[in-house]
Amino acid sequence: MGAIGMNCKRCDNEEDPFSALAVRSKLPTEEKTLLERLEGRWVRKDGQEMGEVIGAQGMLRWSKDPADPLEEEEFYQDHRDELLEMLRGNQAKLQPRSEGGVGLLNQGATCYMNSLLQSLFNIPEFRLAVYQFEYLPELHGDPSRCIPLQLQRLFAELQLSRSSAISTKELTTACGFTGRDAMEQHDVQELCRVLFDALERSSSMLAEVIRDLYSGKVMHYTRCAEERQGRVYESRRPASYMDLQVPIQDCKSLEEALRQLVKPTLLSGDNQWLCEELGEKVDAFIGTTIDTLPKILCLQLLRFIFDVQLMRRKKLSDSLAIPLELDVNCLGHEGSYELSAVCLHSGTAHGGHYHAFIRDLHSGVWKDANDSRVHILGQRQCEALFAAEASGPVLYSSDAYFLLYRKTGMPTPDLQVMVPPRLSRPILAENQRLTLLQRAFELHRRLVEVKIHLPSSAPLLQRRYFSQQLAGLVEEEEEEEVPAVFFSSLDSRPEKILERALKSFAELDRKHLDLQALSSARLWHFDPLRGVAKSLFAGASSGGYGGRVELVLQTQGPEPCAEPHTGELLLLVLWPSGQRLSLQHTTTVPWCKVVKQEDENCKAAASGLTPPETLQPEAAADSSDDELPDIFDSAMPVRPSGPKPSTLADVRSAAAKLWNLPLEATVLVALTGMQAGQEIEGDEVTLQECGLSPDDILCVEQRLDGGWGLPQR
Secondary structure, eight states: OGGGGGGOOOOTTSOOTTSHHHHHTTSOHHHHHHHHHHIIIIIEETTEEOSEEETTTTEEEOOOOOOOHHHHHHHHHHHHHHHHHHHTSOGGGGSBOBTTBOEEOOOSSOHHHHHHHHHHHTOHHHHHHHHTOOOOHHHHOOGGGOHHHHHHHHHHHHHHOOBSEEOOHHHHHHTTOOHHHHTSOOOHHHHHHHHHHHHHHHOHHHHHHHHHHHOEEEEEEEEESSOBTTBOOEEEEEEEESSEEEEOTTOSBHHHHHHHHHSOEEEOGGGOEEETTTTEEEOEEEEEEEEEOOSEEEEEEEOEEEETTTTEEEEOOOOEEEESEEEGGGGTOOSEEEEEEEEEEEEETTEEEEEEEEEOTTTOOEEEEETTEEEEOOHHHHHHHEEEETTEEEEEESSEEEEEEEETTOOOOOSSOOOOHHHHHHHHHHHHHHHHHHHHHHHHHHOEEEEEEOTTHHHHHHHHHHHHHTTTTBOOOOOOOOOEEEEEESOOOHHHHHHHHHHHHTTSOGGGOOGGGGGGOEEEEEETTTTEEEEEOOOOOOSSSOOEEEEEEEOOOSSOOOOOOOSOEEEEEEOOTTOOBOOOEEEEETTEEEEEOSSTTOEEEEEEOOOGGGOOGGGGGGOOTTSOOOTTOTTSOOOOSSOOOOBHHHHHHHHHHHHTOOGGGEEEEESSSTTTTSBOOOSSSBTTTTTOOTTOEEEEEEEETTEEEOOOO
16 A cells, blocks of 8 residues: 555536436536537437436437437448457446446456545545646656546546546556555555545645645643642643544444544553653543544544454444434534545455445435446435434444545535546547447447358258267268358348348358249248257347347248247157167158168157147158258148147157057157166156156167067068
8 A cells, every 4th residue: 555655756396407408508518519419410310309418427328219220230330340349448438427427447456446536536626626736747757657647537537438437547557556456455544545645745736625625633632630739730742634533342323433532531550641740650531632623524433453352353343323414513513514425345354345325416316336336326225225313314334434524514616627628628539439339339239140041951950969869879970061151230120130141141052042932931040959940030139248049041842831840859769779870861750850761670750749649640751861851841730739748648659650660569768868778657747757858868669579679570
């Protein structure tokens, strides 16, 4: 922490104060011009305002009004490269400023600094003084090492930037922080003292303002408990302070803790005071009186103490009642102070996290400044946070650590503190760039990644899936390339996706696609693992990251197309002993994907199970091994309405009809899964009740005299 000082060369009917009109009327001329130019292009349509100006600096909240897809696509492509470059860096700039304000990025363990800086920024007198600092190269040296200069740049960004959060890297560099320092958490009160000291040594103007706002005077005294020789001997030592350290142990309220602060302590016995004037030790009272109170009263609650029994530091987590309006009569003064900010520490004496509750001086709303996120507390949150007591609202907190009170009746400067043009100009220029990039980022989040397979991809992927399921049981085949196209699209409407897909497919080898059938083409959601179409594509959902859809193109065949199978899939294998299965061709039967070997005694099928009466096994005879039929073969029956879990009786019936086996002699044996090697028995039990999953393989055998085996043909 000491490194920071080494570079000191340094209401319902009232108008909403945050409404678009109220805010715009208070904007500097440069900002008004910028907003008018941007609104004319982006947030106005047919003369109606489609966007909203948020916050005191006029942040734009984009309208949800639909725009021209072609214009959006053109705009996105114009800014795509710059957007992707920013995505590799500070992505917080791509998030718009929240209604609560701009947050501060945490460099690792700088939450204590972020909470203090947000609290100090909320004091307009201090902010104005920082803006009035004039940097002189011959006096202050390297600008990157000048703390007041970097602080005023940070404050200007907090006031004007349209980013959701900004970095404190430049300020910590000026303070002499290294990467390791940023990863070590320090005390927020210690930082406040060191920062004020650095600012005071850098500028006499800042030193005067800091003393005027934050400095008070105390008198430390030691006084004889009894009168001696007609007088009361005492020792007095005046001192100034920037904050008061308030002991809170065994205290229920802040007022009680402040009374404890000024309560004298008796020195007696071995702790007697040595009075130099008397030349002897006497009983005495030692204490502190508060002579003057500053305009901004900073209080450090002594939550971290040393436990002499455990011989280690510990944190006092007792709840303390903190009034929103503090009567300073407990300190021997008249008047009151209003709570302006609270820095809270959650955790232990060895580490934790800081954030701050801050009251907006103009609107009176409370904000929670938590690193990069600053949001306004709603009415319910405030009701839960502040208890209504007879004396006024009270904050009960076991984490409150550093308090900033503002003197009641103190005139409040205009919140629209004019930022010096030398600071505002680059920020306004950056805002103009960020406004465009934030719009591009909104479009980027709607971007949908699309992968579309050709119809011929389905049987290839089915065979690949079967091969993986039957690894070691089938002859390995060289994997064929699965034809597909990839592209990204802002327009997720089915007709636009299809139009773009057809243009992409037109560039492929035409042997993969019958171009004459494209007039009736449709897109279906596709499971590439199993090679199964699932449902008709009706458009992709937009919003969020990583939007992706995988589709398959359907072209109209000689017969009308039926709905693809979306039910259960189970791999059934008819396996002749002593032989290896070979996946050479794939054909389609009702609710079944069949893999044949030249030997008619060996077949493997992934069966889509339905009640037995809906199966049409004779369709298998119409399939030829010499061609790869459309996966949307018209021989498929219409799927029964309503879900119906498949039972073992359904599986056995489907297998018997598929291979023309006697139903009563058909046996199912699990090849994989928990039941591997066992006969699966039962009729009305479901596959799940038997411990089977869709990825399991069942071997279909025929019960013969003396055992199981294949039927003799």
